Amino acid sequence: MMDANEREVYRAAIHGDREAFEMIIRTYSRPLFAITYGILQNREEAEDAVQDTLVKAWKSRWRVRDPEKFPAWLCMIARHCARDVFRKRRPISVAEIPEANAPETSDSSGLDRQLHSALASLPELHRAALSLRYFEEMDYATIENRLGLSNGSLRGILGRALASMRKQLKPALASKQS
């Protein structure tokens, strides 16, 4: 499943090897960003969430017993952090975002806005899965592993997510195609 080298890196990181952990940061900050961005839909916030995630992971690394589960655990922390950020900003965003976006009337930004709201209407897990797929072009098996999903369930999730978005964006898409 996981090659011995990779596993050794995780083990070292769990045991407090800082270099190993930095290596993990290099390889994993993008997928983690994909997850937090999927949930938050905002780059700055997503970056903050990733930073929180990394620090938190470093501090509580001893909680992981099995190095194999390290990536999934990291993703879990990322989701938690993103959710925390999401909760904190909510009261502001609900009031401000529509007004801020209202004046923009250009075609592309209209589509963008619709896309944004369509994404927002999806369940959190679906958004995380989507962004992992589109940012990182990960294969389904890896995504399932990272998000702690069972084998083969991702296909249904992504199918449903795409279908629901396409239905919401149908008019905009049609205009774009034509």
Add this chain to the structure above:
Amino acid sequence: MTIHDHIDEFLAADLHSELSDEERNALHTHLVECADCRQAHQETKAMNKVLNEKFENEKPNLAFENRMLAHFRNRAPERARVFSQFPFNLLYSRATQLAGVAALLLALVQVGRIITGEHFLGNRYDSSPVSLEQSVRPMSMNERREEADLAKRDEVRAKDIRNRALKATGDSTVATPPPPVAATGGSARAEVAPEFHEEKAAPGRNIPAEGVAQNPVDTFRRDEVSSTAAEAPATGNPALANQKLIRNATVDLEIVSFDQAIQKITAFAAEEKGYVATTNSEKQENGKLKGQIVVKVLPENLDRFLQKIRGLGELKNQTLGTEDITKSYFDTEARLKNARVMEQRLIEMLKKKSEDINDLLQVEKELGRVREQIEQMQGELKFWDSQVQFATVTISLAEKDLEEAAKYLLKERAQLAIYTPEVEKIYNDLKSLASPKVQITNAQLDRDNSGRVSARVSMLIAPEESDGMIAKAKAMGRVENFQTQTERVAQGGEGMSENANTKRDKVELNITISRDEQEQAFQQTTLRIRTSTVDERAKKLRELAEKQSGRVRSSSFSRDPEGREFASVAVRVPMKNYNALMQSFDSLGKVEDVSVQRLDRTGQVDEANAPADLQIQVYSQGNIVSSDTGLIATLRRTIAQSAAAIMWSLRMIGVAIAFLAPWIAAIVVIVWIVRRIRSRRS
């Protein structure tokens, strides 16, 4: 699973190239066939494109990783390796975790112990009181050493003083005043002091009460005593001849003649160079003598004397005792000497110092006391001398058959119960019989609420009148239970005697008079008569009884729910008519369950007139089917019981719910909490 139903999944997977070849082929064939799905395919493709563009725009730039790293380094700075890594490594070992848990538990236990005030250091310090004291009262190291040193020094000093004291007075009698050191305090020093006191007290024992210092005069006197007392053992120490022994003996003898015995004892005493000190004698009621005689003989002749006495009669008891008074004798002697010296000194003092009247008085008083003591001691010594010079023999004499009875008294007691219809008349008749020879000691007539009358007369009758009197009383009514009792009482002794005379005493007669209804029946019979007409037969039964001069004592009638009738009749007839009555019952119906109980009493005088009780029950068969049986009754009962059963089970269900409800509530709450936690995590 058809592709059409899951077209969304297939389309997405196709675009993400996650379909197997087989699946892709199937999808494309379906797309050719299905217009809707083709449409969806087009839209999904567009959607995919839009999404790709969108996310391409939002992708973090190249410096993203470095930014993250920098930030991480900033927020979680590297600490010295050893310190940061070591605890984490420790945290990974199971042993550390277990140890941690154990330590936590231990800590909790200790906290609990401290809170509850239990001591967990064990009893190490409880064994010796001294160290306990030390632990209670904290003391610096220096202080403690000082204390110990002091104690040691005191001990040495005490020993020194003791040795010196012993040397000075020999080891017989010592009364040095206690060294002042011992009196001063300090916990360690106090330990030495009592020991010393004890040592001192032991040799001082020979000097009685005076040895204890109480006032200045006393102390001064005691010094005198101790200085002279040292000489005592020199003179007193034992040559055997000088032993002071008091010998005495007691002898119990049974002899034939008291006077003879006294004569002989006096003769024996003279032979052994002794004398008769006292005699006393006492004459018993039966003419026998007993007494005591005290003889003094020389101690060396005592054994021979006793031997002789034994020949006088039967020896019942003998004790021989020797008391050694040597020690107290010589002690007293020594004290006497001291007291004399003391007396002399006081007299000298009296002569010299005649200025201060107070001193004079004091000395005079003391002189009086000492003289009194001297006299007392002299008396004591004299008494002992006399005791030692002669042995005392106390002889108790008793003539044979001392206990024989002097005379006898015949006591007679008689008891009589009379049943009569007229209690009061008999009672008065009995009372009128009184005369100087017939004395009534107690007469009593009782009538209770229910009209029952009984009387009791006790009398004392002169012996010669007694037989006639008893006969008269017997003639007054139906006599029941006549008892006499004669007792021969020995007077002035006990046991048999051939020549003592016997005297008849007054006769005590107790008479109880009661109405004849109260008399217990001589014979009791119960029987049942079955008949169809109870009421009529019961009436006839009464008639029959009256014909046989019987009396109906009680009767009752009852009917039970099943229609049976009962009549109970209790009849009393004289014994002579009993058989006739029993035979007449046959005409009434079927006689069943006859049981007869006869009371054979001793002293029964008049059997023919004695009462016989009959308890007759007349009854009918009643209905064959009672209202408690039958179909309707069964039905009723069944319904009632099933209703009761339903009520019972309802109640039980209620109980069960009451028992389970809290558990169910608790489980529900726990499940709810667990679910909530889970949903929050995911």
